[in-house]
Amino acid sequence: MTEEDMARAIWQAGVDAVGGYAATAAALEDMPRPDRILAVGKAAASMARAALDHFGPVPCLVVTKDGHGADLPGTAQLIEASHPVPDARSLAGGRALRQAVEAMDAGSHLLLLVSGGASSLAEDLVEGKTLDDLAALNRAMLAEGLDITAMNARRRQISRIKGGGLLAAFKGARADVLAISDVPGDDLMVIGSGIGARPANPAFRGAAKIIASNAIARAAAAARARELGLAVLGEEEALHDDLFVLAGQIGPRLCALPAGVLVLGGEPTVVLPPDPGRGGRNQGLALALAREIAGQENLCVVVGGTDGTDGPTEAAGGIVTGQTWGPGAAEALAAADSGSWLERHGALLTTGPTGTNVMDLLVAVRA
Template sequence: MDQKQRAIRIWQAGVDAVGGHAATTAVLDSIAAPDQILAVGKPAAAMARAALEHFGPKPTLVVTKDDHGRDLPDHVTIIEAAHPVPNSRSLDGGRALREAVEAMGPASHLLLLVSGGASSLAEDLVPGKTLADLEQLNQKLLSEGLDITAMNAERRKLSRIKGGGLLSHFRGDAVTVLAISDVPGDDLNVIGSGIGALPDAPKFQASTQIVASNAIARAAAVDAAKLEGCDVIADEECLHDDYLSVARHLGSRLRDMPKGVMVFGGEPTVVLPKNPGRGGRNQALALALAKEVSGIPGLTIVVGGTDGTDGPAQAAGAVIDGSTWNPTAEEFLNNADSGSYLDQVGALLVTGPTGTNVMDLLVAIRT
């Protein structure tokens, strides 16, 4: 059996377990029919589709990433915007979300579906701030290697709809928030910079629920590994550090790894040079790990973003082994151009949009 395909299969099982459609569908029986559905984030279309299939046609607005607004009924309003750096359509999306909330009547029920990516995809700026200010802030945050919690705290300072701001405009009776978490700790105040967070002292009934997370994805990958007949050696959320530090920490463990599978989750960070090349944090981590395990036989590692994209790149990440690294890769790694090298050696992991977003997932298999 091809070990690369087995590793990808285990990784994919983790991703499939937290798909936006399935994760949302699983909780809808306990929710009253809403008057309005708003969905924002990378998996927004999958989450909205689940709600519409369950409740029937409802006024629905979906704000999502470019080319992610798929397979929705014609009556749904779809706004696609840029990620990870917002554009003018991000302002259109944020304004549309606020206006939809403001327009709801006093006895209304809102179903708000929130997921990662909303920080960039939807924004309604505080007075005096412009799109140029927003773009500059996001470029700065992405280049400095901050973790998602610190980044989103800075984003909230410019926003009218983050950190509880969106729901502060709600004058109805009840709000149900379902969220797919792409942050450590699954904190609704951090997911999408708090676009689904409750305002202080809300004057409406509120119910919030995390429907998918990295822990759920890892558990499913572990189950898949066991079904493949593999011993599971590790299941940890430990990727929250600079990607080089993560690679050094995991490198020794992977080199000494016995036969079996390790599953790791989280979200490494990257400090970018002035003119970065191609590839996101997963491709950077994959290439750094390739250096750490160079020459090690029988070891295959899949590193990928569960949303199917890795920063601005089309690949989700990469699949590497002991033969991936060679000395020419050093320059690519140093220039934040890991994607170019990994593409040259046929190591990219390409899935397309997955309909979810629960940070990143790493699966290592040793035979």
């Protein structure tokens, strides 16, 4: 296997270990049949499929990203919406979730399946706020380069269903929440801006459980590296900063890397220029790292979003080596047009929707 083959295989092993279907199925073994299933987020469809395969026909509503709702049974209601900037369908999805919860009877059992992306995909705004307000807020936060915790705190301020608001409308007896975490610390109040969080002093019983996380993905990637006979030189959650700051920190480390594998996780941020090109934070980080490692031999870096999409693009991220950097790359990086440049040079990581979302994963292999 080449360095690229190994890096791809290790990255994919990390993603496979946190697949929404398998993680949800494993968590349902001792759960009684619910009266209603609600699933929201980028991994909502795979999580809902696992629940429906386990329990059989149950009324089910899925709110997910465009193109992420494949293979659902015809009995499930599907609403696809926009990410990362919400649209009118996001409001329809949020309203449908709230109405479904409000309609449940006393004594009923709700299963709520939550994954990252729910902040944009489903919203029910407080009185006086409009879709234009919501879209403007999201565009501003993306341009400012805020981290996910800060972004979701702002979103909760204008939402009826975030921060425990959705389950506050539940009048049944039991509500169980299974969540795939895409945030540092795996805090339910931050995942999806708290769409699966419990209200203060809930009148219902039930449990909330994190079933997949970046830590699980990193551990699985490291395990696959060892299976390939490679030394694991680091396995860390270390990608929580501006992508250019991270490139400056990680680049020298990669250049000095001996033979082996480095596995890093987290979620970089990026401050966008006024008229950004095509790309996302992972494509930007990949190209910035290509500059740092230019000229290095026998080194390959794969960096991508574990959900299979990076920002408003269809690519997950990038695959770069010491030979990737070249003419025009600096201009593309400055214009936030890394995706276009990487595509022209055969360096995009494209996986399609993965059925999960646990932030981002970087794998560097030195042979």
